[in-house]
Amino acid sequence: MSRNGLLEGIQEVGRDPALLLIEIGWRWGFGLIVVIITAFSAFLVLDSLSVNPRRVQAMAALNPLQLAQDIAVGIASIHRLIWRAAFSAGLALTAIWVLFSALGRYATLGRAALRPGASLQLCFVVSLLRAIVTVASMAGWFLAGLVAAGLASAGGKDKPSVGLMSAILLLAFLIIVSAWSTLNWFLSLVPLTGDSTWRESVLKTLTLLRSRRDELLEISITNGILRFGLFVVAVLLSLTVSNVITNARILIADLLAISLLYFVCADFLYMAKLIAIRKLPNTSVTRPLSDVLSRPDTTMIIAG
Structure with a gap:
């Protein structure tokens, strides 16, 4: 069945091609905004760099390892600017995604095939929760990286244990992705119940799962x-x-x-x-x- x-x-x-057009419209519109904001942020970061033509010519003669070290030193010198640009761009993109996702899902739920759909308020709540889950997953992955680096270097050796670090990161990745996928998938079903309140929508979604x-x-x-x-x-x-x-x-x-x-x-x-x-x-x-x-x-x- x-x-x-x-x-x-x-x-x-x-x-009803409007269903697909609405979905494409909000998803691709957000994707275009991602490209624009990312390019603008990169332009601001690169514009703050002072380029020495002689230094660039000298870097061209370096071997790949030395070139990577020089690039890392250059990035470290502007790490605060990079963090500010990344935080500002991430915050703006999160807010835009919540807006586009809520409006797009509300519009698709208004079509005959998905009617009756959830209220606009419920769509905003679901989109906001999905954004929070995604941000929390990214923060969890970053924290897992710090923990893995700390444990791998805890032995006092000159070189950290790459095997231990890889094992911790792999385990953290599997746990975080599983939790993110489960919560994100569950939240995507909540607006399909057709109820206007959060409690009734969650109850109906749980009943549907059972x-x-x-x-x-x-x-x-x-x-x-x-x-x-x-x-x-x-x-x-x-x-x-x-x-x-x-x-x-x-x-x-x-x-x-x-x-x-x-x-x-x-x-x-x-x-x-x-x-x-x-x-x-x-x-x-x-x-x-x-x-x-x-x-x-x-x-x-x-x-x-």
């Missing part, structure tokens, strides 16, 4: 396989184009076109997945939240 639901979702997106976990898993796996297949096709096309075309400008244009086509197809499948999940039958929640959470079969599913 869930495969039929995903197929029905694909058909719904085909019948009662329809098999269908949710099948929809997510099928969608993930399709998206992975698209990614493989995009990579193969990019490699083929790179080996055939020698003109740099034409090559860049072709690679950009392949990337954009992949993102269009990925957004198409994502909207189809949301529609398939939205059409899953759900029962009303009359029990308190503690009863729903205490059920042993309440299961979280990590999906792409």
